[in-house]
Amino acid sequence: MDDQLNRVFSALADPIRRDMVARLAVADAGVNELAEPYDVSLQAVSKHLKVLEEAGLVSRTRQAQRRPVHLEAEVFDLMTKWIERYRRQAEERYRRLDDVLAEMDADQTRPDERGAS
Amino acid sequence: MDDQLNRVFSALADPIRRDMVARLAVADAGVNELAEPYDVSLQAVSKHLKVLEEAGLVSRTRQAQRRPVHLEAEVFDLMTKWIERYRRQAEERYRRLDDVLAEMDADQTRPDERGAS
DNA sequence: TCCTTGTTCAACCTTGCGGTTGAAAGAACG
DNA sequence: CGTTCTTTCAACCGCAAGGTTGAACAAGGA
Numbered sequence: 001m002d003d004q005l006n007r008v009f010s011a012l013a014d015p016i017r018r019d020m021v022a023r024l025a026v027a028d029a030g031v032n033e034l035a036e037p038y039d040v041s042l043q044a045v046s047k048h049l050k051v052l053e054e055a056g057l058v059s060r061t062r063q064a065q066r067r068p069v070h071l072e073a074e075v076f077d078l079m080t081k082w083i084e085r086y087r088r089q090a091e092e093r094y095r096r097l098d099d100v101l102a103e104m105d106a107d108q109t110r111p112d113e114r115g116a117s
Numbered sequence: 118m119d120d121q122l123n124r125v126f127s128a129l130a131d132p133i134r135r136d137m138v139a140r141l142a143v144a145d146a147g148v149n150e151l152a153e154p155y156d157v158s159l160q161a162v163s164k165h166l167k168v169l170e171e172a173g174l175v176s177r178t179r180q181a182q183r184r185p186v187h188l189e190a191e192v193f194d195l196m197t198k199w200i201e202r203y204r205r206q207a208e209e210r211y212r213r214l215d216d217v218l219a220e221m222d223a224d225q226t227r228p229d230e231r232g233a234s
Numbered sequence: 235t236c237c238t239t240g241t242t243c244a245a246c247c248t249t250g251c252g253g254t255t256g257a258a259a260g261a262a263c264g
Numbered sequence: 265c266g267t268t269c270t271t272t273c274a275a276c277c278g279c280a281a282g283g284t285t286g287a288a289c290a291a292g293g294a
Contacts, residue, residue, distance in 0.1 A: 006131075006132060009126055015119060015122075018122065026206065026210070030271090031271060042270085043253090047251090047272095064261065066271090073203075076200050076204045080201070084193075090141075090142045093142070133282095157282085158283075159241075160243090163242060164242095165282085181292065182241080182292065183239095183241090
């Protein structure tokens with residue numbers, strides 16, 4: 001599960017792979033189609049796809065000689081959950097800090113009441 | 118803006134850096150504090166922090182000899198926006214596909230094979 | 235001033251990643 | 265069968281990333 005996060009984040013760390021995902025969100029495509037806009041070899045694109053596939057971001061089905069690539073959007077949830085979790089935590093922390101500051105401002109005789117560790 | 122995405126995604130591709138972010142969501146910390154749980158040198162941790170800082174994920178202020186590290190949660194938005202955009206696009210595409218299939222189903226001009234999932 | 239604590243710089247090593255080229259494998263079709 | 269189209273495997277190259285160690289820098293406190 002942590003490995004999955006490693007793979008997904010590093011898969012999307014590459015601009016070519018992000019662009020591929022962006023285009024696959026519009027329509028499935030074969031390797032040749034996908035490779036067309038980029039100035040790299042077909043083999044390089046094939047490698048990129050392998051990375052995306054191992055991250056669970058795309059799947060591939062055989063269809064004649066072609067192997068159409070299909071975006072699997074569920075994995076995105078893994079990332080958003082991770083991100084949102086810590087973002088919320090951080091925001092919550094700020095909120096509490098504001099409370100503490102406000103309390104210190106209003107009532108300076110009370111030391112500690114909420115024993116946050 | 119694309120560079121920013123590169124930096125943020127690859128910063129979070131490392132499990133140690135993700136863990137640092139997770140811990141910084143709870144409380145600010147100095148380098149020594151942060152380094153404690155990991156089995157690497159202080160210098161390695163310092164490098165990790167530099168990466169997080171260049172990605173805009175953390176900021177640092179001087180406070181006596183210490184340089185406390187502080188999580189900057191806003192950058193998360195950049196990622197979630199990117200992710201949500203394409204996830205929504207993909208989901209929209211499925212919805213339309215369902216419509217097409219429903220139409221094909223109602224309009225049975227081709228009683229062909231569609232034996233798969 | 236010297237010493238201590240906390241952090242970073244510099245040099246180096248090894249591994250992994252993105253790129254290349256060349257050859258091969260899978261599947262349709264003459 | 266052999267040809268053609270599409271995709272992948274294998275070997276290699278250059279470079280950046282993550283790790284190490286040793287020295288340096290920054291800022292109190294004795």
